Amino acid sequence: MTFTTYVFDAYGTLFDVNAAAEAAAAEPDHAALQAVWPKLAFDWRRKQLEYTWLRAVANRHCDFWTVTEDGLDWALEAQGLDDPATRERLLELYWELAAYAEVPAMLAALKASGKQTAILSNGSPAMLEAAVQSAGISEQLDAVLSVETIGVFKPHAQVYDMVQNRFGCARDEVLFVSSNGWDIAGASGYGFHTAWVNHAGDPVDRLYARPHHILQDLTTIPEIT
Missing domain, CATH: 1.10.150.240 (Putative phosphatase; domain 2)
Incomplete structure (x- = not known):
């Protein structure tokens, strides 16, 4: 797939x-x-x-x-x-956190190859909008999804449901990317393919599901197809 x-x-x-x-x-x-x-x-x-x-x-x-x-x-x-x-x-x-240096080029590469891109976050809509605008990446995102729509934080399964509800895609069509091991476990257990951005070189969390890919940063995300 x-x-x-x-x-x-x-x-x-x-x-x-x-x-x-x-x-x-x-x-x-x-x-x-x-x-x-x-x-x-x-x-x-x-x-x-x-x-x-x-x-x-x-x-x-x-x-x-x-x-x-x-x-x-x-x-x-x-x-x-x-x-x-x-x-x-x-x-x-x-409200104006810096994006990691590789983020704009990585998102631009995904959009150039015809992929859909989104944020799925615990952040409130106002917080996310401010961060996206400050980083200058709004044009490279098709959706910014906040848990405030459903009123429960990750890793509840209802949060990951938001992706399918928004894009109408199958779970195995999604690559979910996070730097948080617990979030990766939630998404992997839900049925998404996952990439864990392990900045700190931490061990994999001993949870119910593991990441499919482990990366040091986001640079190579467009290569995972």
Whole structure:
């Protein structure tokens, strides 16, 4: 089966979730971040994800911006930082996260070969629109799908249903791409073909399904046909 539809997670896959903390740390007004920004960025992302999973199993959904704020507040407190201006700046920068360098060319190559492309993300519609516009990739995407349409976070199967509902494609026509091992397990178990972008060289998660491809970055995605 030839893939017709290439679907990407957003945060950590197309967009660098560490970029906000790194950028703020370089600004004189937020010098307190200089020594701690990598740990803060790590904790921020970890708590952001944990809160989505816990809210999903507890059936207490909220929008992704709320868990993003809550995760940052935890990470700031863990570092002993209590500066409202720094908090505000970090949240402001999260709306314009940098895309990884290879993203525009990779998406352009897929579109040039006639493929359908989409984002499927926990992010709220407003967050995703801001990130896509900031990265300048809106013209290279056929759809930006947010879980807010259904009110449950990944890796619930209803989230992956959104791809078929939007594109009318079979599951085996989809290549799903994510940097998150748990998201790859969800998509693989659902029936999508998957590519895990393993930036950190981590072991494969011991879950119910494995990735079909393991990559260091997104450069070679157009070669997976």
